[in-house]
Amino acid sequence: MSDYDDDDDHDMAPNYENMRGMGFICWREIPATDDEDHEDIQLNKKNKNKKKKRKLDAIETEQEIETPIKKVKKKKKKRSNETHMTSTLQIIGENNKDEVETTSNNDTIETAKKVWSDLHVSENIIRSLLEQKFFDPTPIQRLTLPAAIRDRLDIIGAAETGSGKTLAFAIPILTHMNQLLENNQTSYGQFTSLILTPTRELAVQIKSHIQIVCRYTKFKTAVVVGGMSTQKQERLLSQKPEIIVATPGRFWELLQENNEHIIDMSNLRFLAIDETDRMIEKGHFEELEKILNLIKNDNNQLRQKFVFSATLMLQSNIDNEKKKQKKKKDDNQDKLATLISAVGMSAKPKIIDLTKEFGTAETLTEARVNCSLEDKDSYLYYFLTLYPGRTLLFTNSIDCIKRLQSILTILKRNPLPLHAQMEQKQRLTNLEKFSNSDNGLLIATDVAARGLDIPNIKHIIHYQVPRSTELYIHRSGRTARVEREGLSIMFICPEELFLYRKIIKTLNRNEDLQTFPIDSTYLSNLKRRVRLASEISKLHHQVAKVANETNWYHKAAKELDIELDDNIRDVEKAKTANTKDTQKKEIQLRNELDLLLKHPLKYSSSLNISRSYPLLFGDPDQLASRRKNDMTALDELKHRS
Numbered sequence: 001m002s003d004y005d006d007d008d009d010h011d012m013a014p015n016y017e018n019m020r021g022m023g024f025i026c027w028r029e030i031p032a033t034d035d036e037d038h039e040d041i042q043l044n045k046k047n048k049n050k051k052k053k054r055k056l057d058a059i060e061t062e063q064e065i066e067t068p069i070k071k072v073k074k075k076k077k078k079r080s081n082e083t084h085m086t087s088t089l090q091i092i093g094e095n096n097k098d099e100v101e102t103t104s105n106n107d108t109i110e111t112a113k114k115v116w117s118d119l120h121v122s123e124n125i126i127r128s129l130l131e132q133k134f135f136d137p138t139p140i141q142r143l144t145l146p147a148a149i150r151d152r153l154d155i156i157g158a159a160e161t162g163s164g165k166t167l168a169f170a171i172p173i174l175t176h177m178n179q180l181l182e183n184n185q186t187s188y189g190q191f192t193s194l195i196l197t198p199t200r201e202l203a204v205q206i207k208s209h210i211q212i213v214c215r216y217t218k219f220k221t222a223v224v225v226g227g228m229s230t231q232k233q234e235r236l237l238s239q240k241p242e243i244i245v246a247t248p249g250r251f252w253e254l255l256q257e258n259n260e261h262i263i264d265m266s267n268l269r270f271l272a273i274d275e276t277d278r279m280i281e282k283g284h285f286e287e288l289e290k291i292l293n294l295i296k297n298d299n300n301q302l303r304q305k306f307v308f309s310a311t312l313m314l315q316s317n318i319d320n321e322k323k324k325q326k327k328k329k330d331d332n333q334d335k336l337a338t339l340i341s342a343v344g345m346s347a348k349p350k351i352i353d354l355t356k357e358f359g360t361a362e363t364l365t366e367a368r369v370n371c372s373l374e375d376k377d378s379y380l381y382y383f384l385t386l387y388p389g390r391t392l393l394f395t396n397s398i399d400c401i402k403r404l405q406s407i408l409t410i411l412k413r414n415p416l417p418l419h420a421q422m423e424q425k426q427r428l429t430n431l432e433k434f435s436n437s438d439n440g441l442l443i444a445t446d447v448a449a450r451g452l453d454i455p456n457i458k459h460i461i462h463y464q465v466p467r468s469t470e471l472y473i474h475r476s477g478r479t480a481r482v483e484r485e486g487l488s489i490m491f492i493c494p495e496e497l498f499l500y501r502k503i504i505k506t507l508n509r510n511e512d513l514q515t516f517p518i519d520s521t522y523l524s525n526l527k528r529r530v531r532l533a534s535e536i537s538k539l540h541h542q543v544a545k546v547a548n549e550t551n552w553y554h555k556a557a558k559e560l561d562i563e564l565d566d567n568i569r570d571v572e573k574a575k576t577a578n579t580k581d582t583q584k585k586e587i588q589l590r591n592e593l594d595l596l597l598k599h600p601l602k603y604s605s606s607l608n609i610s611r612s613y614p615l616l617f618g619d620p621d622q623l624a625s626r627r628k629n630d631m632t633a634l635d636e637l638k639h640r641s
């Protein structure tokens, strides 16, 4: 039984044969993310909270299944960032340098406590929320918590990416679990909560988010996903975790093996499905449906269900004119209806839809680069060279990742790959390295498009135009999270224009995305580097291929205990001679490229450019520090507009 995750790996880019596997380091979970760089904001919380609450109450009353999408104009403005007060708790723990400040911080804490407790959150959870400096619920949390905790309703929730949906279902689950314990309605070691999610990384992340908020409880959380040894997961389950976060494939596998801890679902009181629209897509629904049918068997009326996504209601936005699109819409809505029935939702679930007309976060800036397919790599290298910062690049295929990984590595940009053909340990290690590097570059398939909450990603690059609007929203949503700014930039070649247009239309945009300014004075030099890197990559690949084949012949002959045929030996000799030439050529080109990388990307004063960049060198770290005070890609767009 295979575990499924988002690994649609069709290739739109030229094919490139698989490179050899990478070394695997260790199994480590991604560290809990921390909002360490959130802005300090002192504010009069009481008034703001009241105001915000009034606004949200208004939104809530407007919610209707039939009209799920609230039309709001997308404002490209910074919202006040009430939630991110970094220093308050630290200051309170420090010496009383400034009594007034401490008093006001104490007030802030007290206000925050009251806000959470008014939403019926239990005390031990509030304590960990405040430690995280989560002083204010996000809008989706503010609307979900009372309905889920006080009214015990099933919830269907949709809100933009990075809006805190995980805690919107995790807090009610944990609060109820606390209450059940207090009332002796459950005991430790009972399988009480199941959270299903489409990707392994997301499962690991949800677990770490849950662990942070249940720090002051004794609940145990386990992750059950493919790519980990089944024995290890059985060992984890033998510790009787109360909460399980799982991908459906592996969970179903363990159910079929009658795993003792999970097979008895009579105590399963909470069921959450995250990234629901992905879970109901073709090819992914089967195992989920089987699990849900099994869960539903006992007809437990006390079980509370949560169904969440950032793009759950998006389909209603699709233009009905096109028959094909209409069919897709109907299919998905049918599936959603099937899911809701399969989950066994109560007759009147609470529907909270905060998705915006424009689909993406308000703090997201979107742009495009138009270029030919041949020039894409050069434009990409241009962007990566001129605008350092944590960047997540998406492609539509694994082959494309392998090609880019090779070229960008040769260009010393150190990309970290992430895709479904990699071992799980390496995937998590790469994510961790990426999260820890200010100038990190992760190149991923859509396996990383949903849910991942990596702090401070500056740029999202759609190296290939995503195949669906939902994917565009989810990919872009890896930046501009919780009201921070971020840039999403789409590289579009003529062959992809139809996909781009479809996305723009589905997103209800009246205008094209703005074009990102490119300073053409850099391009010829950059193109030369990219061309060389690409040639080196091909030569390197040829050599590796011959070496592989030769090894294969020898290994096979040894295993079969036979001598290699003379013909094969002759062919081998010829190939080896060729290989030597290829290697020589590769070394020559590498030397040429090294020289180029040591030289500045000259600014040509003969051209009439409005402003000049400093001289740029190829070393990305050098470059990053040189450009620290220079314009960011976002500044670049603002400067222009």
Ligand SMILES: Nc1ncnc2c1ncn2[C@@H]1O[C@H](COP(=O)(O)OP(=O)(O)OP(=O)(O)O)[C@@H](O)[C@H]1O
Pocket (backbone or CB within 6 Å): 033, 035, 083, 084, 133, 134, 135, 136, 137, 138, 141, 159, 160, 161, 162, 163, 164, 165, 166, 167, 209, 309, 310, 450, 451, 452, 453, 477, 478, 481, 482
């Ligand atoms: N009340 C809060 N105040 C401040 N930060 C919060 C709050 N709630 C959650 N966060 C943080 O916001 C970030 C985004 O949350 P989360 O990953 O749940 O978003 P999401 O809506 O599920 O996004 P996506 O749709 O991309 O999966 C996380 O780092 C989380 O810790």
